[in-house]
Amino acid sequence: MRVPGPKPTVSLRSIPSLPKHIRLQFDPVRQAVAVLAPEQVLWPNEAGLDILRRCDGRFTVDHIIADLVTEYDAEQEEVAADVIAFLQDWSDKLLVKL
Amino acid sequence: MSEPLLPPIGMLAELTHRCPLQCPYCSNPLELLKADRELDTKTWLELFSQAADLGVLQVHLSGGEPTLRRDLEQLIAGLSARGVYTNLITAGVGIAEGRIQAFARAGLDHLQLSFQGAHPASTDCIGHYPGSHEKKLETARLARACGLPLTINAPIHRHNIEDVPQFIDLALSLGAERLEIANVQYAGWALANRDRLMPDLAAVERQADIVAAAREKLIGIMNIDFVTPDYFATYPKPCMGGWARDAFVVAPDGTVLPCHAAQSIASLRFERFETRPLAEIWAHSEAFNAFRGTEWMQEPCRSCERREVDWGGCRCQAVAIAGDAAATDPACIKSPMHAHMGMLIDETQRKVTPIAGEPFIRRRIGVFKSAASSLTPSARPS
Ligand code: SF4
Ligand code: SF4
Numbered sequence: 001m002r003v004p005g006p007k008p009t010v011s012l013r014s015i016p017s018l019p020k021h022i023r024l025q026f027d028p029v030r031q032a033v034a035v036l037a038p039e040q041v042l043w044p045n046e047a048g049l050d051i052l053r054r055c056d057g058r059f060t061v062d063h064i065i066a067d068l069v070t071e072y073d074a075e076q077e078e079v080a081a082d083v084i085a086f087l088q089d090w091s092d093k094l095l096v097k098l
Numbered sequence: 099m100s101e102p103l104l105p106p107i108g109m110l111a112e113l114t115h116r117c118p119l120q121c122p123y124c125s126n127p128l129e130l131l132k133a134d135r136e137l138d139t140k141t142w143l144e145l146f147s148q149a150a151d152l153g154v155l156q157v158h159l160s161g162g163e164p165t166l167r168r169d170l171e172q173l174i175a176g177l178s179a180r181g182v183y184t185n186l187i188t189a190g191v192g193i194a195e196g197r198i199q200a201f202a203r204a205g206l207d208h209l210q211l212s213f214q215g216a217h218p219a220s221t222d223c224i225g226h227y228p229g230s231h232e233k234k235l236e237t238a239r240l241a242r243a244c245g246l247p248l249t250i251n252a253p254i255h256r257h258n259i260e261d262v263p264q265f266i267d268l269a270l271s272l273g274a275e276r277l278e279i280a281n282v283q284y285a286g287w288a289l290a291n292r293d294r295l296m297p298d299l300a301a302v303e304r305q306a307d308i309v310a311a312a313r314e315k316l317i318g319i320m321n322i323d324f325v326t327p328d329y330f331a332t333y334p335k336p337c338m339g340g341w342a343r344d345a346f347v348v349a350p351d352g353t354v355l356p357c358h359a360a361q362s363i364a365s366l367r368f369e370r371f372e373t374r375p376l377a378e379i380w381a382h383s384e385a386f387n388a389f390r391g392t393e394w395m396q397e398p399c400r401s402c403e404r405r406e407v408d409w410g411g412c413r414c415q416a417v418a419i420a421g422d423a424a425a426t427d428p429a430c431i432k433s434p435m436h437a438h439m440g441m442l443i444d445e446t447q448r449k450v451t452p453i454a455g456e457p458f459i460r461r462r463i464g465v466f467k468s469a470a471s472s473l474t475p476s477a478r479p480s
Protein backbone atom coordinates (compact mmCIF):
# COMPACT_ATOMS: atom_id res chain seq x y z
CA MET A 1 0.00 0.00 0.00
CA ARG A 2 1.40 3.38 -1.04
CA VAL A 3 0.13 5.90 1.52
CA PRO A 4 -0.07 9.30 -0.22
CA GLY A 5 1.66 11.43 2.40
CA PRO A 6 0.96 11.99 6.10
CA LYS A 7 -2.51 12.89 7.31
CA PRO A 8 -3.31 16.62 7.68
CA THR A 9 -2.77 17.96 11.22
CA VAL A 10 -4.37 21.01 12.74
CA SER A 11 -2.13 23.96 13.57
CA LEU A 12 -3.01 27.49 14.66
CA ARG A 13 -2.33 28.62 11.12
CA SER A 14 -4.56 26.04 9.39
CA ILE A 15 -7.52 27.53 7.55
CA PRO A 16 -10.33 24.98 7.92
CA SER A 17 -13.20 24.69 5.48
CA LEU A 18 -15.99 22.26 4.69
CA PRO A 19 -15.46 20.29 1.47
CA LYS A 20 -18.09 21.10 -1.15
CA HIS A 21 -19.87 17.79 -0.57
CA ILE A 22 -20.19 18.24 3.19
CA ARG A 23 -23.30 20.29 3.85
CA LEU A 24 -24.39 22.09 6.98
CA GLN A 25 -28.14 22.36 6.62
CA PHE A 26 -31.12 23.24 8.80
CA ASP A 27 -33.71 20.47 8.84
CA PRO A 28 -37.19 21.92 9.32
CA VAL A 29 -38.67 18.50 10.17
CA ARG A 30 -36.38 17.91 13.15
CA GLN A 31 -35.74 21.60 13.89
CA ALA A 32 -32.00 21.00 14.08
CA VAL A 33 -28.87 21.57 12.01
CA ALA A 34 -27.60 18.46 10.24
CA VAL A 35 -24.28 17.76 8.60
CA LEU A 36 -24.88 15.83 5.39
CA ALA A 37 -21.94 13.73 4.23
CA PRO A 38 -21.43 10.63 2.07
CA GLU A 39 -23.40 7.79 3.67
CA GLN A 40 -23.92 9.68 6.91
CA VAL A 41 -25.90 12.38 8.65
CA LEU A 42 -24.47 13.94 11.80
CA TRP A 43 -26.11 16.16 14.41
CA PRO A 44 -23.37 18.24 16.07
CA ASN A 45 -24.16 20.05 19.33
CA GLU A 46 -24.17 23.85 19.62
CA ALA A 47 -20.48 24.06 20.48
CA GLY A 48 -19.61 21.95 17.45
CA LEU A 49 -21.83 24.06 15.19
CA ASP A 50 -20.16 27.24 16.44
CA ILE A 51 -16.84 25.86 15.19
CA LEU A 52 -18.22 24.44 11.93
CA ARG A 53 -19.94 27.71 10.99
CA ARG A 54 -16.55 29.38 11.14
CA CYS A 55 -14.95 26.81 8.83
CA ASP A 56 -15.54 28.74 5.65
CA GLY A 57 -12.01 28.97 4.31
CA ARG A 58 -11.48 32.53 5.53
CA PHE A 59 -10.31 32.19 9.13
CA THR A 60 -7.27 30.63 10.71
CA VAL A 61 -7.71 28.29 13.67
CA ASP A 62 -6.06 30.97 15.79
CA HIS A 63 -8.71 33.46 14.73
CA ILE A 64 -11.56 31.00 15.35
CA ILE A 65 -10.28 30.34 18.87
CA ALA A 66 -10.01 34.06 19.67
CA ASP A 67 -13.51 34.59 18.33
CA LEU A 68 -14.98 31.83 20.50
CA VAL A 69 -13.09 32.98 23.60
CA THR A 70 -14.86 36.33 23.27
CA GLU A 71 -18.21 34.82 22.48
CA TYR A 72 -18.18 32.31 25.35
CA ASP A 73 -16.18 34.53 27.71
CA ALA A 74 -14.08 31.45 28.41
CA GLU A 75 -10.43 30.55 29.08
CA GLN A 76 -8.21 30.75 25.99
CA GLU A 77 -6.43 27.49 26.81
CA GLU A 78 -9.60 25.52 27.28
CA VAL A 79 -11.20 26.80 24.07
CA ALA A 80 -7.99 26.21 22.11
CA ALA A 81 -7.77 22.60 23.26
CA ASP A 82 -11.42 21.94 22.42
CA VAL A 83 -11.29 23.55 19.00
CA ILE A 84 -8.07 21.82 17.98
CA ALA A 85 -9.31 18.40 19.14
CA PHE A 86 -12.63 18.89 17.38
CA LEU A 87 -11.06 19.93 14.09
CA GLN A 88 -8.50 17.14 14.18
CA ASP A 89 -11.26 14.61 14.72
CA TRP A 90 -13.36 16.02 11.87
CA SER A 91 -10.33 16.19 9.58
CA ASP A 92 -9.47 12.57 10.41
CA LYS A 93 -12.99 11.66 9.28
CA LEU A 94 -12.55 13.76 6.11
CA LEU A 95 -15.40 16.05 7.11
CA VAL A 96 -13.23 19.18 7.37
CA LYS A 97 -10.43 20.30 5.05
CA LEU A 98 -7.38 21.94 6.62
CA MET B 99 -44.87 0.52 20.47
CA SER B 100 -42.63 1.77 23.23
CA GLU B 101 -41.19 4.82 21.50
CA PRO B 102 -42.56 7.54 19.24
CA LEU B 103 -42.36 7.04 15.50
CA LEU B 104 -39.40 8.91 14.06
CA PRO B 105 -39.21 10.23 10.50
CA PRO B 106 -36.91 8.36 8.11
CA ILE B 107 -33.50 9.86 7.27
CA GLY B 108 -32.51 7.82 4.22
CA MET B 109 -34.16 6.31 1.17
CA LEU B 110 -32.75 3.81 -1.29
CA ALA B 111 -34.45 4.29 -4.64
CA GLU B 112 -34.07 1.26 -6.89
CA LEU B 113 -34.89 3.12 -10.07
CA THR B 114 -34.66 0.06 -12.30
CA HIS B 115 -33.74 -3.63 -12.17
CA ARG B 116 -32.10 -3.45 -15.57
CA CYS B 117 -28.30 -3.75 -15.48
CA PRO B 118 -25.60 -4.50 -18.05
CA LEU B 119 -23.74 -6.65 -15.49
CA GLN B 120 -24.69 -10.02 -14.04
CA CYS B 121 -23.04 -10.18 -10.64
CA PRO B 122 -23.74 -13.52 -8.95
CA TYR B 123 -24.33 -11.77 -5.61
CA CYS B 124 -26.67 -9.04 -6.79
CA SER B 125 -28.91 -7.88 -3.94
CA ASN B 126 -31.93 -7.45 -6.19
CA PRO B 127 -34.71 -10.01 -5.78
CA LEU B 128 -34.63 -13.12 -7.98
CA GLU B 129 -37.81 -11.99 -9.63
CA LEU B 130 -36.55 -8.94 -11.52
CA LEU B 131 -38.93 -6.36 -12.93
CA LYS B 132 -38.90 -5.39 -16.58
CA ALA B 133 -38.70 -1.77 -17.75
CA ASP B 134 -42.45 -1.58 -18.31
CA ARG B 135 -43.06 -1.95 -14.56
CA GLU B 136 -40.89 1.05 -13.61
CA LEU B 137 -42.41 4.25 -12.23
CA ASP B 138 -42.34 7.17 -14.66
CA THR B 139 -40.45 10.42 -14.09
CA LYS B 140 -43.38 12.32 -12.68
CA THR B 141 -44.17 9.63 -10.12
CA TRP B 142 -40.56 9.36 -8.91
CA LEU B 143 -40.43 13.14 -8.53
CA GLU B 144 -43.68 13.13 -6.55
CA LEU B 145 -42.35 10.34 -4.36
CA PHE B 146 -39.09 12.23 -3.74
CA SER B 147 -41.03 15.33 -2.81
CA GLN B 148 -43.15 13.39 -0.30
CA ALA B 149 -39.97 11.81 1.06
CA ALA B 150 -38.42 15.25 1.61
CA ASP B 151 -41.60 16.43 3.37
CA LEU B 152 -41.46 13.36 5.58
CA GLY B 153 -37.87 14.13 6.69
CA VAL B 154 -35.67 12.16 4.30
CA LEU B 155 -32.29 13.90 4.06
CA GLN B 156 -30.40 11.50 1.80
CA VAL B 157 -31.48 9.55 -1.25
CA HIS B 158 -29.36 6.79 -2.72
CA LEU B 159 -30.11 6.37 -6.40
CA SER B 160 -29.53 2.75 -7.17
CA GLY B 161 -30.81 -0.18 -9.22
CA GLY B 162 -29.98 -2.32 -11.18
CA GLU B 163 -28.05 0.33 -13.00
CA PRO B 164 -29.66 3.72 -12.34
CA THR B 165 -27.91 5.45 -15.26
CA LEU B 166 -30.07 3.35 -17.63
CA ARG B 167 -32.88 5.73 -16.67
CA ARG B 168 -32.76 8.49 -19.26
CA ASP B 169 -34.41 10.86 -16.80
CA LEU B 170 -31.73 10.49 -14.11
CA GLU B 171 -30.56 14.11 -14.54
CA GLN B 172 -34.12 15.28 -13.94
CA LEU B 173 -34.52 13.11 -10.86
CA ILE B 174 -31.25 14.41 -9.38
CA ALA B 175 -32.29 18.00 -10.09
CA GLY B 176 -35.65 17.42 -8.40
CA LEU B 177 -34.00 16.09 -5.25
CA SER B 178 -31.37 18.77 -5.26
CA ALA B 179 -34.01 21.50 -5.45
CA ARG B 180 -35.45 20.11 -2.21
CA GLY B 181 -32.04 20.14 -0.50
CA VAL B 182 -31.87 16.34 -0.38
CA TYR B 183 -28.36 14.87 -0.46
CA THR B 184 -27.98 12.64 -3.52
CA ASN B 185 -25.75 9.62 -3.85
CA LEU B 186 -25.54 7.80 -7.17
CA ILE B 187 -24.72 4.09 -6.86
CA THR B 188 -23.46 2.93 -10.23
CA ALA B 189 -21.56 0.10 -11.87
CA GLY B 190 -20.00 2.72 -14.15
CA VAL B 191 -20.30 0.99 -17.54
CA GLY B 192 -22.17 2.22 -20.59
CA ILE B 193 -22.65 5.77 -19.35
CA ALA B 194 -22.97 8.01 -22.41
CA GLU B 195 -20.47 10.81 -22.93
CA GLY B 196 -21.25 13.99 -21.07
CA ARG B 197 -23.71 12.44 -18.64
CA ILE B 198 -21.51 12.32 -15.54
CA GLN B 199 -20.91 16.04 -16.02
CA ALA B 200 -24.66 16.50 -16.45
CA PHE B 201 -25.33 14.64 -13.18
CA ALA B 202 -22.85 16.92 -11.42
CA ARG B 203 -24.51 20.00 -12.93
CA ALA B 204 -27.92 18.74 -11.80
CA GLY B 205 -26.57 18.81 -8.25
CA LEU B 206 -25.32 15.28 -7.58
CA ASP B 207 -23.48 15.25 -4.24
CA HIS B 208 -21.60 11.96 -4.31
CA LEU B 209 -20.89 9.00 -6.56
CA GLN B 210 -20.39 5.41 -5.46
CA LEU B 211 -18.77 3.15 -8.02
CA SER B 212 -18.62 -0.63 -7.74
CA PHE B 213 -15.57 -2.67 -8.71
CA GLN B 214 -16.31 -6.38 -8.96
CA GLY B 215 -12.57 -7.11 -8.94
CA ALA B 216 -9.30 -5.29 -8.29
CA HIS B 217 -7.95 -6.45 -11.68
CA PRO B 218 -9.47 -6.33 -15.18
CA ALA B 219 -9.71 -10.12 -15.48
CA SER B 220 -11.65 -10.60 -12.26
CA THR B 221 -13.89 -7.52 -12.69
CA ASP B 222 -14.85 -8.67 -16.17
CA CYS B 223 -15.39 -12.27 -15.11
CA ILE B 224 -17.44 -11.61 -11.97
CA GLY B 225 -19.68 -9.01 -13.62
CA HIS B 226 -19.78 -11.09 -16.83
CA TYR B 227 -18.95 -8.07 -18.97
CA PRO B 228 -15.74 -7.90 -21.01
CA GLY B 229 -13.97 -4.56 -20.81
CA SER B 230 -15.95 -3.38 -17.78
CA HIS B 231 -12.87 -2.70 -15.62
CA GLU B 232 -11.52 -0.14 -18.12
CA LYS B 233 -14.90 1.56 -18.35
CA LYS B 234 -15.13 1.82 -14.58
CA LEU B 235 -11.68 3.42 -14.40
CA GLU B 236 -12.85 5.98 -16.94
CA THR B 237 -16.03 6.67 -14.95
CA ALA B 238 -13.95 7.25 -11.82
CA ARG B 239 -11.68 9.68 -13.68
CA LEU B 240 -14.60 11.61 -15.12
CA ALA B 241 -16.27 11.86 -11.74
CA ARG B 242 -13.13 13.18 -10.07
CA ALA B 243 -12.51 15.58 -12.97
CA CYS B 244 -15.85 17.27 -12.36
CA GLY B 245 -15.22 17.46 -8.63
CA LEU B 246 -17.52 14.66 -7.47
CA PRO B 247 -16.39 12.86 -4.31
CA LEU B 248 -15.96 9.15 -4.91
CA THR B 249 -16.60 5.98 -2.95
CA ILE B 250 -15.32 2.70 -4.33
CA ASN B 251 -17.50 -0.25 -3.40
CA ALA B 252 -15.85 -3.66 -3.43
CA PRO B 253 -18.23 -6.58 -2.84
CA ILE B 254 -16.11 -9.32 -1.26
CA HIS B 255 -16.45 -13.10 -1.59
CA ARG B 256 -14.31 -16.21 -2.03
CA HIS B 257 -13.01 -15.17 -5.46
CA ASN B 258 -11.60 -11.77 -4.51
CA ILE B 259 -11.11 -11.80 -0.74
CA GLU B 260 -7.33 -12.13 -1.16
CA ASP B 261 -7.32 -8.97 -3.31
CA VAL B 262 -8.31 -6.58 -0.51
CA PRO B 263 -4.84 -4.89 -0.53
CA GLN B 264 -5.20 -4.32 -4.29
CA PHE B 265 -8.69 -2.86 -3.79
CA ILE B 266 -7.19 -0.41 -1.28
CA ASP B 267 -4.46 0.61 -3.76
CA LEU B 268 -7.02 0.93 -6.54
CA ALA B 269 -9.26 3.21 -4.46
CA LEU B 270 -6.26 5.36 -3.45
CA SER B 271 -5.05 5.63 -7.04
CA LEU B 272 -8.50 6.79 -8.17
CA GLY B 273 -8.61 9.54 -5.53
CA ALA B 274 -11.54 7.98 -3.67
CA GLU B 275 -12.20 9.30 -0.23
CA ARG B 276 -14.15 6.26 0.84
CA LEU B 277 -13.75 2.57 0.20
CA GLU B 278 -16.35 0.02 1.14
CA ILE B 279 -14.98 -3.45 1.71
CA ALA B 280 -18.40 -5.02 1.70
CA ASN B 281 -18.60 -8.73 2.32
CA VAL B 282 -21.48 -10.11 0.32
CA GLN B 283 -24.75 -10.43 2.24
CA TYR B 284 -26.42 -13.70 1.44
CA ALA B 285 -29.84 -12.58 0.26
CA GLY B 286 -31.27 -12.42 -3.26
CA TRP B 287 -28.91 -13.74 -5.93
CA ALA B 288 -26.12 -14.12 -3.40
CA LEU B 289 -28.20 -16.66 -1.48
CA ALA B 290 -28.81 -18.58 -4.71
CA ASN B 291 -25.04 -18.59 -5.35
CA ARG B 292 -23.93 -19.02 -1.75
CA ASP B 293 -21.99 -22.25 -2.31
CA ARG B 294 -19.97 -20.55 -5.04
CA LEU B 295 -19.20 -17.36 -3.10
CA MET B 296 -18.65 -18.08 0.60
CA PRO B 297 -15.04 -17.51 1.74
CA ASP B 298 -13.32 -19.63 4.38
CA LEU B 299 -12.52 -18.58 7.94
CA ALA B 300 -8.77 -18.17 7.43
CA ALA B 301 -9.33 -15.76 4.53
CA VAL B 302 -11.92 -13.82 6.55
CA GLU B 303 -9.46 -13.44 9.42
CA ARG B 304 -6.64 -12.29 7.13
CA GLN B 305 -8.98 -9.77 5.60
CA ALA B 306 -9.97 -8.34 8.99
CA ASP B 307 -6.29 -7.80 9.91
CA ILE B 308 -5.50 -6.15 6.58
CA VAL B 309 -8.47 -3.79 6.83
CA ALA B 310 -7.69 -2.87 10.45
CA ALA B 311 -4.06 -2.02 9.59
CA ALA B 312 -5.00 -0.04 6.47
CA ARG B 313 -7.67 1.94 8.32
CA GLU B 314 -5.12 3.00 10.89
CA LYS B 315 -2.59 4.08 8.23
CA LEU B 316 -5.18 5.95 6.18
CA ILE B 317 -6.80 8.05 8.90
CA GLY B 318 -7.50 11.47 7.41
CA ILE B 319 -6.72 10.23 3.89
CA MET B 320 -9.36 7.66 3.00
CA ASN B 321 -12.17 6.18 5.08
CA ILE B 322 -12.59 2.43 4.87
CA ASP B 323 -16.03 1.09 5.69
CA PHE B 324 -15.88 -2.58 6.55
CA VAL B 325 -19.06 -4.58 6.13
CA THR B 326 -18.12 -7.77 7.95
CA PRO B 327 -19.40 -11.16 6.84
CA ASP B 328 -22.48 -12.21 8.83
CA TYR B 329 -21.81 -15.93 8.74
CA PHE B 330 -18.57 -15.46 10.68
CA ALA B 331 -19.96 -12.94 13.16
CA THR B 332 -20.58 -13.15 16.91
CA TYR B 333 -23.33 -10.54 16.93
CA PRO B 334 -25.51 -9.45 14.02
CA LYS B 335 -25.48 -6.02 12.40
CA PRO B 336 -28.31 -3.59 13.07
CA CYS B 337 -29.79 -4.34 9.65
CA MET B 338 -30.95 -1.06 8.01
CA GLY B 339 -30.25 0.57 11.40
CA GLY B 340 -33.29 -1.31 12.69
CA TRP B 341 -36.39 -2.37 10.77
CA ALA B 342 -38.43 0.68 9.66
CA ARG B 343 -36.40 2.89 11.97
CA ASP B 344 -34.59 5.44 9.86
CA ALA B 345 -34.53 4.24 6.27
CA PHE B 346 -36.55 2.44 3.61
CA VAL B 347 -36.25 1.13 0.07
CA VAL B 348 -38.44 1.71 -2.96
CA ALA B 349 -38.47 -0.97 -5.70
CA PRO B 350 -38.67 0.06 -9.39
CA ASP B 351 -42.47 -0.34 -9.44
CA GLY B 352 -42.95 1.87 -6.38
CA THR B 353 -43.31 -0.89 -3.79
CA VAL B 354 -42.13 0.59 -0.48
CA LEU B 355 -39.99 -1.84 1.51
CA PRO B 356 -38.33 -1.79 4.94
CA CYS B 357 -35.17 -3.30 3.37
CA HIS B 358 -34.13 -4.41 -0.11
CA ALA B 359 -34.63 -8.11 0.62
CA ALA B 360 -37.89 -7.75 2.56
CA GLN B 361 -39.90 -9.41 -0.19
CA SER B 362 -38.23 -12.69 0.75
CA ILE B 363 -40.49 -12.69 3.83
CA ALA B 364 -43.56 -14.31 2.32
CA SER B 365 -45.84 -13.53 5.26
CA LEU B 366 -45.62 -9.76 4.73
CA ARG B 367 -47.73 -7.61 2.46
CA PHE B 368 -46.15 -4.52 0.95
CA GLU B 369 -47.78 -1.41 -0.38
CA ARG B 370 -47.08 0.58 -3.50
CA PHE B 371 -46.63 4.29 -3.66
CA GLU B 372 -49.43 5.62 -5.91
CA THR B 373 -51.98 3.59 -3.98
CA ARG B 374 -51.14 5.31 -0.67
CA PRO B 375 -49.10 8.40 0.33
CA LEU B 376 -45.59 7.70 1.55
CA ALA B 377 -46.17 9.15 5.03
CA GLU B 378 -49.05 6.72 5.59
CA ILE B 379 -47.07 3.75 4.38
CA TRP B 380 -44.18 4.69 6.68
CA ALA B 381 -46.43 5.04 9.71
CA HIS B 382 -49.16 2.47 9.15
CA SER B 383 -48.13 -0.19 6.65
CA GLU B 384 -48.45 -3.62 8.21
CA ALA B 385 -45.05 -4.66 6.86
CA PHE B 386 -43.33 -1.64 8.41
CA ASN B 387 -44.94 -2.18 11.79
CA ALA B 388 -44.34 -5.94 11.84
CA PHE B 389 -40.78 -5.67 13.22
CA ARG B 390 -40.50 -2.06 14.29
CA GLY B 391 -39.02 -1.38 17.72
CA THR B 392 -38.67 -4.27 20.18
CA GLU B 393 -42.25 -5.38 20.96
CA TRP B 394 -42.27 -8.14 18.34
CA MET B 395 -39.15 -9.81 19.69
CA GLN B 396 -38.96 -13.33 21.08
CA GLU B 397 -36.31 -14.65 23.44
CA PRO B 398 -33.33 -14.38 23.52
CA CYS B 399 -33.69 -10.89 21.95
CA ARG B 400 -36.61 -9.76 24.11
CA SER B 401 -34.57 -9.61 27.32
CA CYS B 402 -31.16 -9.00 25.75
CA GLU B 403 -29.20 -5.85 26.62
CA ARG B 404 -28.25 -5.42 22.96
CA ARG B 405 -31.83 -5.30 21.69
CA GLU B 406 -31.61 -1.59 20.92
CA VAL B 407 -28.07 -1.92 19.58
CA ASP B 408 -28.69 -4.39 16.77
CA TRP B 409 -32.52 -4.60 16.88
CA GLY B 410 -32.31 -8.38 16.67
CA GLY B 411 -30.34 -8.32 13.41
CA CYS B 412 -31.63 -9.13 9.94
CA ARG B 413 -35.23 -10.36 9.49
CA CYS B 414 -34.48 -11.75 6.04
CA GLN B 415 -31.61 -13.83 7.38
CA ALA B 416 -33.87 -15.05 10.19
CA VAL B 417 -36.45 -16.28 7.69
CA ALA B 418 -33.84 -17.74 5.31
CA ILE B 419 -31.97 -19.75 7.94
CA ALA B 420 -34.22 -20.13 10.98
CA GLY B 421 -37.44 -20.26 8.96
CA ASP B 422 -39.08 -17.58 11.13
CA ALA B 423 -38.87 -13.88 10.36
CA ALA B 424 -39.36 -13.02 14.05
CA ALA B 425 -36.51 -15.25 15.24
CA THR B 426 -33.15 -13.95 16.45
CA ASP B 427 -30.80 -13.44 13.51
CA PRO B 428 -28.79 -16.71 13.33
CA ALA B 429 -25.64 -14.59 12.98
CA CYS B 430 -26.03 -13.97 16.73
CA ILE B 431 -24.16 -16.27 19.07
CA LYS B 432 -27.25 -16.39 21.30
CA SER B 433 -29.41 -17.80 18.51
CA PRO B 434 -30.14 -21.54 18.78
CA MET B 435 -29.46 -21.61 15.02
CA HIS B 436 -26.00 -20.06 15.29
CA ALA B 437 -24.19 -23.41 15.10
CA HIS B 438 -26.19 -24.22 12.00
CA MET B 439 -24.75 -21.15 10.35
CA GLY B 440 -21.27 -22.58 10.97
CA MET B 441 -22.37 -25.85 9.36
CA LEU B 442 -23.57 -23.93 6.33
CA ILE B 443 -20.11 -22.39 5.98
CA ASP B 444 -18.54 -25.87 6.04
CA GLU B 445 -20.98 -27.11 3.42
CA THR B 446 -20.07 -24.29 1.08
CA GLN B 447 -16.38 -25.22 1.33
CA ARG B 448 -16.82 -28.78 0.03
CA LYS B 449 -16.45 -27.86 -3.59
CA VAL B 450 -14.31 -24.86 -4.36
CA THR B 451 -13.83 -24.21 -8.07
CA PRO B 452 -11.61 -21.59 -9.73
CA ILE B 453 -13.65 -18.60 -10.78
CA ALA B 454 -13.50 -19.27 -14.53
CA GLY B 455 -15.19 -22.65 -14.04
CA GLU B 456 -17.67 -21.53 -11.41
CA PRO B 457 -21.24 -22.40 -12.49
CA PHE B 458 -22.83 -19.18 -11.21
CA ILE B 459 -26.56 -18.65 -11.58
CA ARG B 460 -26.40 -15.46 -13.61
CA ARG B 461 -28.67 -12.55 -12.83
CA ARG B 462 -31.08 -12.02 -15.70
CA ILE B 463 -34.60 -10.69 -15.97
CA GLY B 464 -37.00 -13.58 -16.39
CA VAL B 465 -34.82 -16.39 -14.98
CA PHE B 466 -37.14 -16.65 -12.01
CA LYS B 467 -40.78 -15.86 -12.56
CA SER B 468 -42.52 -17.24 -9.51
CA ALA B 469 -41.66 -17.03 -5.83
CA ALA B 470 -38.00 -17.47 -5.04
CA SER B 471 -38.67 -20.45 -2.80
CA SER B 472 -37.05 -23.09 -5.01
CA LEU B 473 -33.69 -21.52 -4.27
CA THR B 474 -34.11 -20.79 -0.60
CA PRO B 475 -32.16 -23.35 1.37
CA SER B 476 -34.28 -25.62 3.55
CA ALA B 477 -35.53 -23.75 6.56
CA ARG B 478 -34.28 -26.01 9.31
CA PRO B 479 -31.66 -28.71 9.61
CA SER B 480 -33.25 -32.14 9.48
S1 SF4 C 1 -24.79 -6.06 -8.14
FE1 SF4 C 1 -24.00 -6.19 -10.24
S2 SF4 C 1 -25.71 -7.01 -11.41
FE2 SF4 C 1 -26.59 -6.27 -9.47
S3 SF4 C 1 -27.22 -4.19 -9.94
FE3 SF4 C 1 -25.14 -4.07 -9.13
S4 SF4 C 1 -23.79 -4.09 -10.91
FE4 SF4 C 1 -25.82 -4.80 -11.59
S1 SF4 D 1 -30.03 -11.92 21.24
FE1 SF4 D 1 -31.03 -10.55 19.78
S2 SF4 D 1 -30.73 -8.50 20.63
FE2 SF4 D 1 -29.30 -9.87 21.71
S3 SF4 D 1 -27.38 -9.70 20.55
FE3 SF4 D 1 -28.50 -11.43 19.69
S4 SF4 D 1 -29.70 -10.59 18.00
FE4 SF4 D 1 -29.02 -8.86 19.25
